[in-house]
Amino acid sequence: AIPGSAPPAGDARLVGRQAEFGRLRQCWRQALRGQGSAVLIEGETGLGKSQLALELVDGARRVGTLGLIGRCSAVGAAPFCAIRTAIEGHLESVAQLGDPAGLRAVVRSAAAHDVALIAKLSPLLAELLEPVAPAEDDPNMQERFVEAIADFIARLAEAHSAAVLF
Secondary structure: OOOOOOOOOOOOOOOOOHHHHHHHHHHHHHHHOOOOOOOOOOOOOOOOHHHHHHHHHHHHHHOOOEEEOOOOOOOOOOOOHHHHHHHHHHHHHHHOOOOHHHHHHHHHHHHHHHHHHHHOOOHHHHHHHOOOOOOOOOOOHHHHHHHHHHHHHHHHHHOOOOEEEO
C-alpha cells in the first residue's frame, strides 16, 4: 500500500456492520501513517465477525498490502497456530507464482539473523530457511521466539508497506 491509498471500501455483505467496518478503516488509515494497532473483533457465533475481517484483508490485498489470514480451532490448538497458518498460507500463495528462489530470498531476508528460531514455527519455513544450526536453548527462549516471529512479520510487512493480520 502506498501511504494515502484509499482504505478498503467494504462490501454489501456487511449488512449492519458499517460502524465496525468504519472503525477498521480508521485503523487502516492510521497504519498507513505508521501508527499500527491491534483490534479485537468479538461476539456471538454468526454475527459476521469473520466476514468483517475478511473484507478488510481482501481490500488491503487489492492495494498491494500483505494480508495474512490465520485460523485454528479454539479447542486443542497448538501454540502459535493462527500465526503459523497465516504465514504458511501467504507463503503457499506466493509459491504458486513460480519463483522458488525469489520466495526463499524474501523469507531468508525477513528471517534475518533469526533463521533458526523462525524455522521452528513451521515445517514449510524450515524447508525454505534451511537453518544451519538449531536455535540454542536458553532461559529466555520463549521470549526470543515471540520477538523473532513479530520481527519476521514486520519485515515481511515492510516489503509491502503495511500488513493486515486476521
